[in-house]
Amino acid sequence: MGNYRIILQYEGTKYQGWQRQDSTNNTIQGKLEALLTKMCGEPVEIQGSGRTDAGVHAYGQVANFHGNTEYSTEEIMEYMNRYLPEDIGVIQVEQVHERFHSRLNAKGKVYRYRVMTGNVPHIFDRKFVYEHPESLDVAAMKEAAALLIGTHDFKSFTSTKRGKKSTVRTIEAIEIVKNGDEICFTYKGDGFLYHMVRILTGTLIEVGEGKRSCTDITRILEAKEREEAGFLAPAKGLALMEVFY
Amino acid sequence: MGNYRIILQYEGTKYQGWQRQDSTNNTIQGKLEALLTKMCGEPVEIQGSGRTDAGVHAYGQVANFHGNTEYSTEEIMEYMNRYLPEDIGVIQVEQVHERFHSRLNAKGKVYRYRVMTGNVPHIFDRKFVYEHPESLDVAAMKEAAALLIGTHDFKSFTSTKRGKKSTVRTIEAIEIVKNGDEICFTYKGDGFLYHMVRILTGTLIEVGEGKRSCTDITRILEAKEREEAGFLAPAKGLALMEVFY
Numbered sequence: 001m002g003n004y005r006i007i008l009q010y011e012g013t014k015y016q017g018w019q020r021q022d023s024t025n026n027t028i029q030g031k032l033e034a035l036l037t038k039m040c041g042e043p044v045e046i047q048g049s050g051r052t053d054a055g056v057h058a059y060g061q062v063a064n065f066h067g068n069t070e071y072s073t074e075e076i077m078e079y080m081n082r083y084l085p086e087d088i089g090v091i092q093v094e095q096v097h098e099r100f101h102s103r104l105n106a107k108g109k110v111y112r113y114r115v116m117t118g119n120v121p122h123i124f125d126r127k128f129v130y131e132h133p134e135s136l137d138v139a140a141m142k143e144a145a146a147l148l149i150g151t152h153d154f155k156s157f158t159s160t161k162r163g164k165k166s167t168v169r170t171i172e173a174i175e176i177v178k179n180g181d182e183i184c185f186t187y188k189g190d191g192f193l194y195h196m197v198r199i200l201t202g203t204l205i206e207v208g209e210g211k212r213s214c215t216d217i218t219r220i221l222e223a224k225e226r227e228e229a230g231f232l233a234p235a236k237g238l239a240l241m242e243v244f245y
Numbered sequence: 246m247g248n249y250r251i252i253l254q255y256e257g258t259k260y261q262g263w264q265r266q267d268s269t270n271n272t273i274q275g276k277l278e279a280l281l282t283k284m285c286g287e288p289v290e291i292q293g294s295g296r297t298d299a300g301v302h303a304y305g306q307v308a309n310f311h312g313n314t315e316y317s318t319e320e321i322m323e324y325m326n327r328y329l330p331e332d333i334g335v336i337q338v339e340q341v342h343e344r345f346h347s348r349l350n351a352k353g354k355v356y357r358y359r360v361m362t363g364n365v366p367h368i369f370d371r372k373f374v375y376e377h378p379e380s381l382d383v384a385a386m387k388e389a390a391a392l393l394i395g396t397h398d399f400k401s402f403t404s405t406k407r408g409k410k411s412t413v414r415t416i417e418a419i420e421i422v423k424n425g426d427e428i429c430f431t432y433k434g435d436g437f438l439y440h441m442v443r444i445l446t447g448t449l450i451e452v453g454e455g456k457r458s459c460t461d462i463t464r465i466l467e468a469k470e471r472e473e474a475g476f477l478a479p480a481k482g483l484a485l486m487e488v489f490y
Contacts (some may be wrong), residue, residue, distance in 0.1 A: 009368050059369075083367050089366035119332035121326050123254050124304075124373075 001068050003100055004076065007092040008032075008061040013127050013236065014087060017054040018061070028052070028088060032063070035083050039076070040067040049102045049243040050109070053195070055235030057128060062243040064102045067121075073164070086128055108172070108244040111187045113201045113237050118181040130237035136208030138178050144207040145174040145185075147217040148200065155224040157200055158193035159232070167193055176204075183208075186241075203230030246313050248345055249321065252337040253306040254278075258372050258481065259332060261308070262299040262482075273297070273333060277308070280328050281284075283317055284321070286314040294347045294488040295354070298440070300480030302373060307488040309347040353417070353489040356432045358482050363426040374427070375468045375482035381453030383423050389452040390419040390430075392462040393445065400469040403438035404477070412438055421449070428453075440477055448475030 010028055020029040036044040046065040052058055071079060073093040080090045114129040117136060122129060148171055155167040155185060171189040178184075185204065187197055203220065206212045212230070217225045220228045255273055265274040274291060281289035291310040297303055316324060318338040325335045359374040361367045362381060367374060393416055400412040416434040423429075430449065432442055448465065451457045457475070465473045 007266075009366075057369075078364070081364075086371055087368055089368040091365045119323070120336045121254075123256060123332055123334040124302075126331055128369075231422060 002095050003064055003066050003098050005062065005064045005092060005094045005096040005100060005102065006077075006090050008058060008063060009089045009091055010058050010061070011087040011127065012052060012054065012056045012058070015054065017056070018048050018051040022057060028058075028061075029063075031085065032065075032080075035080060036065055038069055039071070039079055040069050040177075042068065043075070047102050049106045049131070050191075050240075052240055053198075053235050053238075057236075057239040059239055060242040061240055062102045062106070062245075064096065064100055066098075071158070079233075092161075102243070105245050106191070107241050108188065108190050109192060109240065110242040111137075111192065111197045112239050112241050113185040113187070113197060113233065114239075115183045115185070115201075115205065115237060116181050117183060120181065127236055128239070130234050132205065134209065136183060136205060137210060138176060138183065138208065140210075141183075141204045142176050142212065143209040144204055144212075144214045144217050145176060147214065148174060151171055152221050153224060154193055154196055154221070156220045156226055156229045157196050157203070159195040159199070159226060160193060169193065174200075198233045198235065199226075199229050199231075201233040201237070205233065206230040246311060247340050247430075248309060248311050248343050249318070249346065250307065250309045250339045250341040250345060251322075251325075251335050251453070254304060254334045254336055255303050255306070255309060256315075256372065257297060257299065257301045257303070260299065263293050263296045264303070266298060273306075274308075275414050276330065276333060277310075277325075280325060281310055281312055283312050283328075284316070284324055287313065292347050294351045295436075295485075297482050297485055298443075298483075302481075302484040304484055305487045306485055307347045307351070307490075309341065309345055311343075332490075341451040347488070350490050351436070351488050353433065354437060354485065355487040356437065356442045357486050357487075358430040358432070358442060358478065359482050360421075360428045360430070360450065360482060361426050362428060365426065365454075367426070372481055375479050377450065379454065381428060381450060383421060383428065383453065385455075385459065386449045386453040387421050389449055389457075389459045389462050390421060392459065393419060393466075397466050398423060398469060399438055399441055399466070401465045401471060401474045402441050402448070403445070404440040405438060414438065414441070442483060443478045443480065444471075444474050444476075446478040446482070450478065451475040 003164045016026045018028045032046045049062045077093040116129045151170040153168050173188040175186040261271045263273045277291045289312045291308050294307045322338040361374045361376050396415040398413050418433045420431040
């Protein structure tokens with residue numbers, strides 16, 4: 001019995017997100033578990049570093065599973081890539097310590113959100129960007145983003161209804177880079193709440209549109225009310241880039 | 246009545262190529278003509294700089310049409326992008342001299358062919374690259390490519406059966422760049438015959454695999470027989486990048 005850590009990429013477009021559901025087998029976790037169960041000849045569960053929502057992509061999702069197989073790590077990767085759908089790929093397989101847990105051991109994550117401005121269509125990127133024809137004030141968004149850095153209660157920036165779990169998180173960096181028509185938001189932090197990156201981005205976009213000012217940010221954080229923050233930016237612009245351990 | 250020059254992008258995956266066919270309306274030209282005919286209220290024909298095969302992509306296809314419309318060029322672009330499928334986009338519309346003809350006036354073209362080597366899947370690029378797991382000898386391919394530069398009879402490098410049209414073309418440059426797992430071939434020339442870029446690439450790949458030597462190239466050119474050249478590289482790796490006038 002080995003504990004295997006895998007690094008995965010997927011295009012989220014067609015899936016109901018990461019998490020296995022009883023009602024559909026159209027989830028990333030579901031597809032992986034069905035395949036690994038077949039490979040090992042007994043039920044296998046796979047644990048992701050975190051869930052990604054329906055339509056969200058991953059360039060570096062990390063997951064682990066305990067399985068009984070005589071395959072080498074190279075053979076596991078080959079087997080998985082042969083049978084997985086073309087929009088899910090395994091880019092690394094390693095055998096790790098029995099106690100490694102991809103979610104509990106995760107120390108931080110990097111997410112990227114891509115926005116395309118301008119009237120010219122971006123057909124090659126259409127599944128990976130949020131198209132926002134009007135231009136955005138990047139300087140104002142950077143100023144607002146700076147107020148989000150650090151350890152805060154991000155309760156206003158999550159869609160989770162009341163719960164007992166802490167909504168305090170630490171954002172280490174938010175980078176906003178404009179390159180031609182594209183504005184790319186990169187978030188690095190110790191962990192992100194449900195919908196948090198998309199609501200942070202929606203709020204920053206409203207600052208970039210001039211609908212909100214920088215000073216709103218502090219008020220939103222203090223309010224601890226979802227209604228105070230900006231809109232939920234569409235899933236397709238978001239990708240999980242990297243998980244740190 | 247105006248003559249309009251448009252620059253187009255498309256993902257060729259789902260289409261039967263550029264050229265209108267009677268048997269299917271699933272071509273780029275067919276989609277554009279149906280839309281422009283609706284926009285102008287009378288039959289409109291659109292002329293491309295050249296045909297692209299089924300599955301081939303375009304980042305800078307140029308086409309022109311004569312049409313009667315009261316729309317400005319900005320409005321034409323907006324109208325087209327509103328109604329075109331999501332995998333076809335218009336990135337520029339200009340009114341040009343009545344005698345401008347996108348095919349007859351074209352002075353040169355740039356095509357790009359992308360190959361991915363290695364065992365790691367490239368799910369985000371899967372529709373735009375040819376996956377060739379074994380590595381390729383780039384130095385040998387560059388040496389072979391150098392022998393193709395210049396004005397030659399490329400009869401061996403086209404799938405067109407006998408015809409009276411000249412098969413002499415001039416290749417100005419072939420650039421082969423390796424970037425990680427990706428090998429990118431860029432071809433610049435005054436024009437390319439049917440399947441020419443894909444057969445050139447297939448032949449260079451066979452050199453990169455060590456199945457052919459550089460000296461074969463001269464022999465293939467002299468033979469003027471399709472059978473002497475390499476395999477037809479898959480359409481999905483190819484894209485028309487730019488047309489010069």
